[in-house]
Amino acid sequence: MIVATACSIVAGIGAFMIFSIRATYQESAELYSILAQYHTVRSVSTSERPQQMQLTEAEVFTLPDDIALPTVDFNALGEINPNIVGWLILEDTQINYPVVQGSDNVKYTNHLFDGRRNATGALFVDSYNQPNFADRNTIIYGHNMRDGSMFSVLEQYREQCFFSAHPWIFLLTPEQNYVVELVAGYTSDVQSSAWRLDFSDDTEVEDWINERQKKSDFVSDVQTRQADRFVTLSTCSWAFDDARYVVVGRLMPIA
Numbered sequence: 001m002i003v004a005t006a007c008s009i010v011a012g013i014g015a016f017m018i019f020s021i022r023a024t025y026q027e028s029a030e031l032y033s034i035l036a037q038y039h040t041v042r043s044v045s046t047s048e049r050p051q052q053m054q055l056t057e058a059e060v061f062t063l064p065d066d067i068a069l070p071t072v073d074f075n076a077l078g079e080i081n082p083n084i085v086g087w088l089i090l091e092d093t094q095i096n097y098p099v100v101q102g103s104d105n106v107k108y109t110n111h112l113f114d115g116r117r118n119a120t121g122a123l124f125v126d127s128y129n130q131p132n133f134a135d136r137n138t139i140i141y142g143h144n145m146r147d148g149s150m151f152s153v154l155e156q157y158r159e160q161c162f163f164s165a166h167p168w169i170f171l172l173t174p175e176q177n178y179v180v181e182l183v184a185g186y187t188s189d190v191q192s193s194a195w196r197l198d199f200s201d202d203t204e205v206e207d208w209i210n211e212r213q214k215k216s217d218f219v220s221d222v223q224t225r226q227a228d229r230f231v232t233l234s235t236c237s238w239a240f241d242d243a244r245y246v247v248v249g250r251l252m253p254i255a
Contacts, residue, residue: 024119028118031116032097032149038076038077060253060254063179081113083102085125085173086133088123089169090170092165093166097113098113099123101126102127108121108123119143120145123151125141126139136199137205138232139197140232141235144245158218166182168181171231178252179252180252183209186216187239187245188215189243189244190244194244195234222249230250231248232247233247
């Protein structure tokens with residue numbers, strides 16, 4: 001009788017946990033689906049484009065004719081959450097999310113974009129980075145959720161074929177649209193230099209990126225330059241205790 005009662009309690013707890021997890025995923029999915037309505041894909045004339053920095057041809061990425069980036073209403077999103085700094089898109093995957101930056105690296109691990117507490121969290125820039133992606137390396141964190149949301153897809157970069165089909169990620173900001181040309185993806189422990197922010201000179205940056213490429217699961221033909229800025233996307237991995245999967249790319253303004 002005692003055993004039967006204990007089993008019933010365990011079963012009840014298990015059912016509640018499953019329901020709670022599903023509710024967490026559903027709440028997150030519903031919110032980010034609604035937020036996706038804040039960007040629209042349409043042709044934009046030259047006169048309508050936002051004023052962008054002046055760049056030479058060698059410093060910009062020319063968007064292929066068959067790709068149309070959305071126009072993001074950052075003003076409207078800012079009214080929901082003034083911490084918004086960008087929008088990240090990896091075509092043909094679930095990565096299509098706003099990016100925020102809080103005052104620490106804790107809040108958005110368990111709060112959605114609109115501030116509700118939820119284990120799915122949000123994509124967020126390291127609090128020690130500048131908010132305008134001006135640093136030599138800007139880190140964006142996101143959970144590896146078991147329902148495939150947030151940054152779960154990043155681990156697919158273990159395969160060369162996935163990289164070949166998805167060699168870049170789009171980062172849209174209020175000031176400038178960028179492409180992140182991927183140069184490396186690999187599993188790391190939390191004690192490594194994957195999340196390095198401070199570099200004394202261009203040589204240190206070059207040495208750092210060379211080390212990322214040596215560890216990479218895929219081979220990229222992107223030729224980096226000393227003046228390049230980089231973005232590191234970071235998520236949890238179950239490869240071993242405290243493992244992370246990181247994907248690194250060169251940040252290129254879109255012409």
